[in-house]
Amino acid sequence: MAKPQPKSKLSEKTTPLDHGRKVAKNMFEWSTNPTRTLWIGAIGAIFGLVLAGFGLLTAKGTRVRTVPPEAVAMVNGRPVLMADYVAQLESETGKPLAQADAAERKKVLNEMVTEELFVQRGIETDEPSVDQDVRNALVNAVETLVSVDAVTKLPTEDELRVYYEMNRLNYSTLGVLGVKDFVAPAGSDPATALQNTQAAAAAIRAGTDPTIVAAKYNLRDTGRVIGGELYFAAQIHLGKALYSKAVALKKGQVTDAIIQPDGPHVVFVTDNTPPVATRFEDARLQVLTDYKQDLQKRMQANENKFLRDRADILVAKAFQ
Amino acid sequence: MQMLRGKSRRWKLIAAGIAAVLLSLVGYLSYWSSTNAAMLRLLPDSLPSNPALYRFAVAEGQSVFNQNCASCHGRDLQGSQTNGVPKLTDRDWLYGEGRLSEIEQIALYGIRSANHRTKNLADMPAFGRQKPYARYDLAPLTTAEISDIVSYIELAQGRSPDMAAVKRGIDLFDRKGQCFDCHGNDMGGDNYIGAPMLSDKIWLYGDGSRETITRTIEQGLMSVCPMFKDKISPAKIRAVAAYVHSKAPVSPPAD
Numbered sequence: 001m002a003k004p005q006p007k008s009k010l011s012e013k014t015t016p017l018d019h020g021r022k023v024a025k026n027m028f029e030w031s032t033n034p035t036r037t038l039w040i041g042a043i044g045a046i047f048g049l050v051l052a053g054f055g056l057l058t059a060k061g062t063r064v065r066t067v068p069p070e071a072v073a074m075v076n077g078r079p080v081l082m083a084d085y086v087a088q089l090e091s092e093t094g095k096p097l098a099q100a101d102a103a104e105r106k107k108v109l110n111e112m113v114t115e116e117l118f119v120q121r122g123i124e125t126d127e128p129s130v131d132q133d134v135r136n137a138l139v140n141a142v143e144t145l146v147s148v149d150a151v152t153k154l155p156t157e158d159e160l161r162v163y164y165e166m167n168r169l170n171y172s173t174l175g176v177l178g179v180k181d182f183v184a185p186a187g188s189d190p191a192t193a194l195q196n197t198q199a200a201a202a203a204i205r206a207g208t209d210p211t212i213v214a215a216k217y218n219l220r221d222t223g224r225v226i227g228g229e230l231y232f233a234a235q236i237h238l239g240k241a242l243y244s245k246a247v248a249l250k251k252g253q254v255t256d257a258i259i260q261p262d263g264p265h266v267v268f269v270t271d272n273t274p275p276v277a278t279r280f281e282d283a284r285l286q287v288l289t290d291y292k293q294d295l296q297k298r299m300q301a302n303e304n305k306f307l308r309d310r311a312d313i314l315v316a317k318a319f320q
Numbered sequence: 321m322q323m324l325r326g327k328s329r330r331w332k333l334i335a336a337g338i339a340a341v342l343l344s345l346v347g348y349l350s351y352w353s354s355t356n357a358a359m360l361r362l363l364p365d366s367l368p369s370n371p372a373l374y375r376f377a378v379a380e381g382q383s384v385f386n387q388n389c390a391s392c393h394g395r396d397l398q399g400s401q402t403n404g405v406p407k408l409t410d411r412d413w414l415y416g417e418g419r420l421s422e423i424e425q426i427a428l429y430g431i432r433s434a435n436h437r438t439k440n441l442a443d444m445p446a447f448g449r450q451k452p453y454a455r456y457d458l459a460p461l462t463t464a465e466i467s468d469i470v471s472y473i474e475l476a477q478g479r480s481p482d483m484a485a486v487k488r489g490i491d492l493f494d495r496k497g498q499c500f501d502c503h504g505n506d507m508g509g510d511n512y513i514g515a516p517m518l519s520d521k522i523w524l525y526g527d528g529s530r531e532t533i534t535r536t537i538e539q540g541l542m543s544v545c546p547m548f549k550d551k552i553s554p555a556k557i558r559a560v561a562a563y564v565h566s567k568a569p570v571s572p573p574a575d
Contacts, residue, residue: 036328039335046342069360070554081554084437086364087425096421097363144434151433151544153391154403173538174448176462228462232450273463285525286446286539288403 072109075116085112146303147296155291163291164280170290171283175231178271179246180210181238182219184263197257197264204254210268219266228271242267356380356555359562364421367562374562381563384556388548389564397567404525404543409567412522414514415439418568424561430547431514438547441513442502446540458498465492466537469499470530476507476519477528 071079086097089108093100100108127134155163164171182200184193196217203213214221224237235243245255246267255267280287359373368374386395392405399405406414415431416422429438445453447461461469465488471481472489493499502515509517516524525541526532548557 036331036335039332039339043335043339043342046339046346049346068554069357070558082360083364083421083424083428083554083557086421087437090421096365096419098365141434147434152546154400154405173463174450174460176464228464230450230460230462233460282535283539284402285404285535285541289446289540289542292544 073113075113076120078116078120080109080112080116085109088112142303143300147299151292151296155288155295160284160287160291161280163294164283164287167287167290168277171278171280171286172275173278175247175275176228176271176273177225177231177234177243177247178228178269179225179234179238180214180268180270181222181224181242181265182210182214182268183222183260183265185218185220186263188218188263190263194257194259194264197266201254201256201266204266204268210254222265228273231275238267247272360555360558364424364558364561365419367420367558368565374566377559377562378566380556381559381561381566384552384560385563388552389560392545397564401523401526404541406524407522408564410522411569412517412520413511414516414524416511418565420561420565423564424557426545427557427561427564428547428549431545432542433544433547435547435549439514442515443542444502444515444536444540446538447497448538449540452540459496461492461497461537465496466534469493469497469537470533473507473518473533474530477521 468489
């Protein structure tokens, strides 16, 4: 701090020792100068006050005796947020706070205070370890909480492309199958019925209109599939056996007679559009959604691993 | 002693300077925290009618927005139609009417985020998938059916699609697809559950072309806005809500 005095003000022949003395003397004078000492003290005090004040105003947990500005109430030191209160009041009364009357306001506030009290009491009595519903809710809460961070930023285009490449099979259109399914009428003689359906299949193959053929051989249209249906829906409606034969054919083709518990069937294919892979550009929206959901699942798995790693888990011998 | 007196005057000046700086810092901090407190103590929706506090909040909110929200919504609040992030500068609110309290709720709890106070009542089902909707059973639609519905939406957009397709589309919209249930019979949307209007020119995803509308219906949409409740302070949340509020026109005139 104390700089050596300018040369001109000192005797020409100062020794290092003299110089040292001079510095010491300056320092001494510096601290005995009363005004200066006061000033320094004042600055220090102000600085301290700034720090303390800032700490006090921003620290959490130092305001329990008052209601902080963002809250409408404090319940054992925990705030009931004004934003929550306003939202709850609106959803309960259906009107904005400004239009709610005093009784409505009081009612909602009371409910929120009660909820907070009950939650606090529940923690005191260790509800989470006894009540299965509470446990489920907690598990859910932690699962979702862990995955929140997965969505705080948008994935890059490259991340999405890599994800698409790795999950190519998920990105295709759904196949569509349209058929007319004919069956021999219930109660007919099994042998004649089989003969009739075989003849009908041959006639359709030879180019006769299926409806005319059906009428001729006395076959009934089951109407199980109406128009074009997605593969899985057609499978449910037709049953596995008929579906697997029909889906292997092209539009305009017909199956052989297929024996079923309700009699022999013959299935004419009116439409068969197999699924096609979707390009990244076309699937991007779905990729984005899947990517985010997958990321959330991975984060939950990580959390599980993290908790296991730091936990002390002992499993009885017989159950290892 | 001439020299010493000169020196002590210089010292006094320096000290006075430092003290002044510190004092103004104290002054600013106490102004800042008391203004923050005053801003927070108001009901959110009365903030805009308090010009001084509103101005303060909007100014504070800009940097909060740039730090926390701009990565998705863009510094210009224009959003991104390729990622389904909405513009925040139009009258078309997915949720509510753009009141400050509504924006503050979203900043606090997000949309489809983890908290039970978040907005999470419906998603856009993926009708091209075997199981279109996770929340309840809905039948998937074929490519042809989706194409008919898109024709109906195109008619509502004032274009001139094939009218036979539109006829089939209306039936699908009102029955098999159950589109009316969320988007309304008039395609007006539902700002309680966040289902957008389909008859206007504002698109959350894509540019309103036949192709992108088809994609939304096939692949679904469930965009997420993160919650910031425990990430940023209540004052910053209030401020960023004020900033977004200041950038958007107030709710549409009743018509």
